[in-house]
Amino acid sequence: MKNLYTFSRFPLSFILFLSLTACGSHSLLSQDDEDTVMNEKQIRHLVPSHVRQRDSWAQDINGIMDTLKIEKSRENVCSVVAIVDQESNFVANPQVPGLGDKAIREVHHRLEEKFTDKLGDKLGGAVAVYFQDVLKNQPTPENSYLKQMKKVKTEKDLDILYRQIFDYMTKHYHVSAITGVAKFVGQDIGERMNPITTLGSMQVQVSYAQEHERNNMNIYQLRDDLYTQYGGLYYGIHRLMLYPTEYSKPIYRFADYNSGMYSSRNAAFQQILEKLTGIDLSLDGDLLLYSKDGKPQATKSQSEIALTKLFNESGIVITPKKLRADLKEEKDQSFEKTQTYLAVQKLYTEKTGKKAPYAIMPEVIISGPKLSKDYNTNWYATRVNTRYDACMRRAKNLH
Structure with a gap:
């Protein structure tokens, strides 16, 4: 079980109980809408009406997406809007009851x-x-x-x-x-x-912001920046949008935002592996075991053990060293080009006659001292997706 919401994280969406697919320069719209690019005025109308200072939030979202070269399609903008609304209700530094x-x-x-x-x-x-x-x-x-x-x-x-x-x-x-x-x-x-360790209007890990720092600042300055409207949006939009996937539905990107990049893709890989080997696996999107500082452990995970068994029984020669090297790429799109990933996809197709699923919802339990009960990534992603759908309905009414 991943304990995502421990003392080291104060998730505003849970405390307050507030009720992509491609990214970067790629559009998330259908063919009919692919030429639609939102301007600042249109983005303002996509921000929920309950939000104070809609103009300034829209201005920052518009400017940040331009800076990061993220196409301002309806789906891209609504993905950002949905996450911000879920995490903080569009308040840069909200009060937290109790x-x-x-x-x-x-x-x-x-x-x-x-x-x-x-x-x-x-x-x-x-x-x-x-x-x-x-x-x-x-x-x-x-x-x-x-x-x-x-x-x-x-x-x-x-x-x-x-x-x-x-x-x-x-x-x-x-x-x-x-x-x-x-x-x-x-x-x-x-x-x-x-x-x-996780802060701002989009609840971004400080370590992630350090890796993608927009200005030269010390750690205290960086933390203060994350609490500002612009800083919280900048790092959150960066974290949400700036990695490519082949997801067919935005809900999988929302799940990744909660449980880690490519968790939805990796959970599907685990599910395929489970079907091929008959070994029960945790479909949590982590193919390796990780220490609390995020580094891979030497101990083999159940997924790694299952892969070794599968390859041995199938006559596929992938050395333990190569297998470990492939699995270390699980947080990157490059994992999809590894010998390990491609071999498992091929074995699945040969056995079932079907193309392997690319993504499923990760089965991750969200627990923590401030929560009245345990939740899971599906709960989180579904709530974000509801906000996303509402935003898309608003987008259809724009002229």
């Missing part, structure tokens, strides 16, 4: 676990104890960080508070006294330990 109390509960219940995950058992436990002391007594007992945490209203409020806490710790706590070698390193340790 956020302070929820953050405090996480500190009390999962603090040491988070520190040990990041710093190891020995160091993590020691730093967690110090962190608790700082929370209760700094900068003063009367106005402690813990009391300030209870009062936060927005994700940015909580983010900035964590920055202040870790800045204090880097100046006053010397880890080297415990380990002899380890040291706190300014923003580095603060960034490693900051539980707010």
Whole structure:
């Protein structure tokens, strides 16, 4: 089970319970509409009527899509509109009901676990104890960080508070006294330990924004940029649109936005593999096992084991090294050209006489401390798709 919404992520769409296919320069419209390119005025009418400052949101969407060279087709624009509305209801930094109390509960219940995950058992436990002391007594007992945490209203409020806490710790706590070698390193340790990792109006991972930074800025400046209307849109549109797929329906791209690029394609690959081998697989879109920092683990996944079995039984020669190299491309379109992908497609067609399905809905459970119950990627993608359909109806009424 993928735990997508842990303490390290505050999904605004879930907290608030707010109720492509090709990308880049390619149009998502039917043949009849392929010459239609939206202008700023038309985009304004596609933004839901409940949104304040529709003009400025439309202006930014229009400008960003131009900057990123994404064609402003109805489907492309409505895909962006649907995700923004689902994630934040078109509020750059919305208030989150009960956020302070929820953050405090996480500190009390999962603090040491988070520190040990990041710093190891020995160091993590020691730093967690110090962190608790700082929370209760700094900068003063009367106005402690813990009391300030209870009062936060927005994700940015909580983010900035964590920055202040870790800045204090880097100046006053010397880890080297415990380990002899380890040291706190300014923003580095603060960034490693900051539980707010997904932020802005489109809830983009900070690590993704770092990889695609639009300006030269430090990590705090980048975080602040994500909380702005333009910055949140820029990185979200980049994340949503700037990777090519052959999806027949936009709902699969919406699913990818929730569970990871190419998850829908990879889940279909897993389903094909399951049918060919009879091995039960998690259809979660991850063909390898990954550590918490997103790096592939050496341990073989069930998908990798099933592939090895399939190739051995089918007389297909793909070495373990080559198989692992192919699977490492699963987050890219290039995976579709690998020997592994093509061999599985061919075997499926030979066995069934049918073309293998390209995409299915990933079976990913969405769980987290702030959710009243578990959800799944299908729930998320379906809600986004409902907003997308409403936007497309508005688009048909444009003249």
